[in-house]
Amino acid sequence: MFFANDPSAYRTRLIVHTLIPTFVLPVLVTTLFLQRVYPDVALLFLLIAQLFSIPAWGAITVRYGQYQQRKLADSLNAQIIPRVRGRWPGNLDIMLNMIKAAKERYLHDPYEDLFEEYKSNTLNLGFLWGDFIITKDEEVVKYVLTTGHDHFGHGSRVKEILARFLGDGIFNSDREIWKFHRSMTRPFFLKERISDFENFEHHTSRTLSVLRALGPIPIDVQDLFGRFTIDAASSFLFGSSLETLSMPLPKAGEAKMGPKGSSASGEFGDFAQAFEEAQQVVTLRARSGNLWPAIEFFGDRLSPSIKAMDSFLGPMVENTLKENRMAAARGVKKSTDETNLLEYMAANTDDPKIIRDELLNILLAGRDTTAALITFTVYALALHPHVLERAREEIVSKCPPGTVPSFDDLKTFKYLRAVLNEVLRLYPPVPIILRASTSGATAIPRTTTADGTLRKPYFIPSKANVAFSSFLLHRRKDRWGQDAEEFDPDRWLDSRVEHMVKNPFIFVPFNAGPRICIGQQFALNEASFFLVRLLQEYDSFELTPEYQPEGSQPPAGWYRGRGRAAVEKVWFASAMTLFAKGGLWLRFGKATI
Numbered sequence: 165m166f167f168a169n170d171p172s173a174y175r176t177r178l179i180v181h182t183l184i185p186t187f188v189l190p191v192l193v194t195t196l197f198l199q200r201v202y203p204d205v206a207l208l209f210l211l212i213a214q215l216f217s218i219p220a221w222g223a224i225t226v227r228y229g230q231y232q233q234r235k236l237a238d239s240l241n242a243q244i245i246p247r248v249r250g251r252w253p254g255n256l257d258i259m260l261n262m263i264k265a266a267k268e269r270y271l272h273d274p275y276e277d278l279f280e281e282y283k284s285n286t287l288n289l290g291f292l293w294g295d296f297i298i299t300k301d302e303e304v305v306k307y308v309l310t311t312g313h314d315h316f317g318h319g320s321r322v323k324e325i326l327a328r329f330l331g332d333g334i335f336n337s338d339r340e341i342w343k344f345h346r347s348m349t350r351p352f353f354l355k356e357r358i359s360d361f362e363n364f365e366h367h368t369s370r371t372l373s374v375l376r377a378l379g380p381i382p383i384d385v386q387d388l389f390g391r392f393t394i395d396a397a398s399s400f401l402f403g404s405s406l407e408t409l410s411m412p413l414p415k416a417g418e419a420k421m422g423p424k425g426s427s428a429s430g431e432f433g434d435f436a437q438a439f440e441e442a443q444q445v446v447t448l449r450a451r452s453g454n455l456w457p458a459i460e461f462f463g464d465r466l467s468p469s470i471k472a473m474d475s476f477l478g479p480m481v482e483n484t485l486k487e488n489r490m491a492a493a494r495g496v497k498k499s500t501d502e503t504n505l506l507e508y509m510a511a512n513t514d515d516p517k518i519i520r521d522e523l524l525n526i527l528l529a530g531r532d533t534t535a536a537l538i539t540f541t542v543y544a545l546a547l548h549p550h551v552l553e554r555a556r557e558e559i560v561s562k563c564p565p566g567t568v569p570s571f572d573d574l575k576t577f578k579y580l581r582a583v584l585n586e587v588l589r590l591y592p593p594v595p596i597i598l599r600a601s602t603s604g605a606t607a608i609p610r611t612t613t614a615d616g617t618l619r620k621p622y623f624i625p626s627k628a629n630v631a632f633s634s635f636l637l638h639r640r641k642d643r644w645g646q647d648a649e650e651f652d653p654d655r656w657l658d659s660r661v662e663h664m665v666k667n668p669f670i671f672v673p674f675n676a677g678p679r680i681c682i683g684q685q686f687a688l689n690e691a692s693f694f695l696v697r698l699l700q701e702y703d704s705f706e707l708t709p710e711y712q713p714e715g716s717q718p719p720a721g722w723y724r725g726r727g728r729a730a731v732e733k734v735w736f737a738s739a740m741t742l743f744a745k746g747g748l749w750l751r752f753g754k755a756t757i
């Protein structure tokens with residue numbers, strides 16, 4: 165098809181792949197059939213027949229599809245994944261419920277309801293008669309990410325949803341294009357590069373000086389840490405910092421809700437807002453199943469954000485290309501060791517779109533994820549002062565205030581690492597991962613699950629969407645123990661760590677397999693380094709709910725909810741990455757020793 169490789173042609177695809185086969189084809193076939201068999205058919209009868217032909221055709225094609233799936237599953241000796249049965253055709257009621265729930269309920273609670281109701285950790289949501297598989301089963305996760313990796317990709321649906329935002333960057337590509345990006349970025353994450361802490365120290369000092377200047381005035385740390393991580397990642401990968409720490413911060417008591425956190429003004433504020441808005445739009449698209457092209461038929465909701473982001477990033481890309489051309493004219497050629505990622509890309513392509521796509525992909529990866537890890541660590545430390553005290557003792561005993569930790573120092577901070585692992589477990593910065601079966605139907609091989617039962621393989625239909633919630637998997641009591649929902653870093657230091665050692669796929673905050681996060685070590689070094697410097701200087705973190713922007717307090721119903729919903733003090737949500745609605749406002753208390 166002429167538009168098959170153009171994911172932005174979503175309207176054409178909606179017409180050709182959905183509207184014509186669903187509505188036009190049955191009406192056409194019915195009309196031709198009736199006029200041939202009953203040339204004098206009455207108009208009213210014809211109209212009624214046309215109307216009924218649409219659901220009848222739908223039911224026949226769905227039943228036939230299911231019959232074929234069952235036959236294929238039998239031939240593979242596999243079982244069909246339990247299908248959720250809603251009250252409305254195409255499980256539209258369930259889909260609308262999920263969109264509504266995302267605005268009011270605790271994260272992934274509606275999935276948990278369904279897992280409980282159907283007594284299965286893997287379900288087919290069957291949205292609009294398609295295959296939308298959701299799982300919190302580590303065996304499925306393991307197969308999708310590692311042993312069966314070649315059967316899965318991001319798939320055309322996810323690609324189309326993200327196309328205008330992330331283009332053909334590393335997050336939104338499969339197979340050869342993905343391999344190209346992965347090989348291009350890999351040299352920049354080697355140990356020698358990520359253990360150079362000069363960059364972290366520079367941006368950490370800037371961040372701490374912002375805190376010192378504020379004194380006891382509360383600050384939205386989610387915003388602040390987002391600036392720290394974007395400045396550090398841009399210096400590291402693009403050679404120059406975006407200097408967002410120097411731009412206006414949201415003010416305590418005046419901040420309004422932005423798309424994710426609290427909104428800031430100024431040039432960076434516009435970029436950050438657009439960046440967050442784009443993440444919200446693509447998340448809503450993903451939740452709307454195949455319906456989103458219809459919702460956006462008369463206007464692409466990404467357009468305003470893309471315009472704002474491009475006007476911020478465009479000059480940076482153009483500058484690099486210009487400098488690169490000038491360097492080439494002077495005959496200057498740097499080795500990979502001397503270049504940063506942006507220069508390396510500019511030396512390999514003069515297409516500004518490829519560079520812009522890569523920039524945005526890496527900024528998304530490098531900013532919000534690590535900022536979420538640091539934000540939720542500070543949140544957890546504020547809720548658990550005894551953990552803060554113990555982490556601080558460990559830090560100060562080895563690295564007294566004023567000293568800068570080295571790569572080797574960080575390796576000795578066992579308790580701090582346990583705290584980070586516990587935060588990554590309970591608050592994974594990427595709480596859900598999407599994949600699609602891209603090479604025909606497959607079966608997840610028969611496995612012995614952790615509780616010792618032998619399960620018949622699951623049948624995964626061709627072109628099925630598969631999503632796994634690390635958020636729910638990381639909280640499973642049958643995998644982590646009865647205290648799974650408690651924040652307890654000691655579980656990483658005592659015998660409970662055996663749960664993880666025996667069954668590593670129950671903990672996947674950085675993904676696994678060939679597409680494992682390339683920035684994992686960079687992020688852990690960055691977060692650890694920053695927290696060491698922060699805890700050297702501050703010994704109390706006080707949440708200040710009175711400064712949260714209006715509408716960002718957790719809904720009252722949460723306090724009666726199950727699990728951690730009842731104890732949370734901020735409203736979690738997810739738009740590609742986990743965040744606290746309205747930001748996380750808190751006050752730091754200066755340490756005296």
Ligand code: HEM
Pocket residue numbers: 334335346349397526529530531533534537592593594597598672673674675678679680681682683684686687688
């Ligand atoms: C705590 C921080 C981080 C977490 C929890 C995290 C998590 C993840 C996860 C779950 C994925 C898989 C996404 C998917 O396949 O759909 C991923 C991929 C990726 N991450 Fe990270 N990430 C973090 C920090 C970073 C940083 C700092 C960078 C770079 C500056 C980075 C670069 C990437 C890249 C380039 C990919 C795509 C890899 C590929 O598809 O081959 N990440 N990350």
